[in-house]
Amino acid sequence: MKHYERTFKENAVKLSYERGKGQIAGFARELGIAPDYLYKWRQDFEKYGTGSFCGCGHPKMTPQQAVITSLEKKIKDSKITLEILKKGTRYVSKGKIMTKNFIENNKSQYSIQKICAVLEVSETTYYRRKKQEITDTEARVILLKQEITSIFYEFEKGYGCTKITKELQSRGFKIKNSSVKFYMRMLGLRSIAKRNYKVTTDSYHNNYVVPNVLNREFRVSEPDVAWVSDITYIQTTKGFLYLTIIMDLFDRKIIGWSLSTKMSTKATILPAWDMAVTKRKITKNLIFHSDRGVQYANKIFTSKLESYKCVTRSMSRKQNHNDNSVSESFFGSFKRELINRNKLLPRKQMRVEVQEYIENWYNKKRRHSFLGYKTIEEFNEFN
Structure with a gap:
């Protein structure tokens, strides 16, 4: 079956209107096409206008439908762009490896070209990075960052760099406090700051008081002293x-x-x-x-x-x-x-929170500087 270009079809239809209705068949033969083709083209043109001859695989649309379809495509593209930005921006800020991993994990949902364009990442850099193996140093840094972040949130943002360092060391990592401090700053992790508070003590009474026998001797050698x-x-x-x-x-x-x-x-x-x-x-x-x-x-x-x-x-x-x-x-x-x-x-909820803090956090999991950054359970195990 012979195929005709879009321009040819449009010109044939427009010229057929100039010839008059009774001369369509003769005009079709002059063009070397079957009259049935020209009649069909005229019907399509009257219904869809310039959207009639859009080629194989493309639906015929009126001009209004074409505008709506174009707007829908733009809206869909904008939604995809927003999704990629929401998901991917934080990975870009963490370096090339994390960016590459994000692209790898999401390429089945979005095209690589689209992800790179939205995040302003070079496709060439992505493919080059994909071919390269991660070095031992890079792998160790990634693991450290993940572990530091995990500890920070595991202990509910209460640990600073010193306690996180001790926790890492207890888990087998050889790392200094200065390194943990550097990575925490890079990751934007800050422990909750201290606030002033007041104690409710009513010492204005006539009851019997005793001297300060303890005399600030806060270190004792055994329990129950x-x-x-x-x-x-x-x-x-x-x-x-x-x-x-x-x-x-x-x-x-x-x-x-x-x-x-x-x-x-x-x-x-x-x-x-x-x-x-x-x-x-x-x-x-x-x-x-x-x-x-x-x-x-x-x-x-x-x-x-x-x-x-x-x-x-x-x-x-x-x-x-x-x-x-x-x-x-x-x-x-x-x-x-x-x-x-x-x-x-x-x-009621506060009672639950207090019990959880004292019994399961402070007495069991929290690392105490006074105990050499051991937990109470670790300290008693060796004393």
């Missing part, structure tokens, strides 16, 4: 909760704690004490140190401690927070790592 305690507030969507903790100075473990809506002795220190003596038995002389808060100085708690013949009470000097700095240091970490990074929570 000295415990320290303190109370802080936590704001929630419905008022405050009060967290009371008891810490063993030997391994810095929180061995007793309570969370209450009231500041009474029965709601704060008594349940925390009961938990502590359940977890660690008092079998030798123990110093129990706190501030001068009324919860620690009143008769109820005093009697409780006096029932243990080997417990010696100790209290911070008046308006001297450094005498109980270890407890306050814990609250600083607690507020920075849990409270300050969240919006206000309901009381």
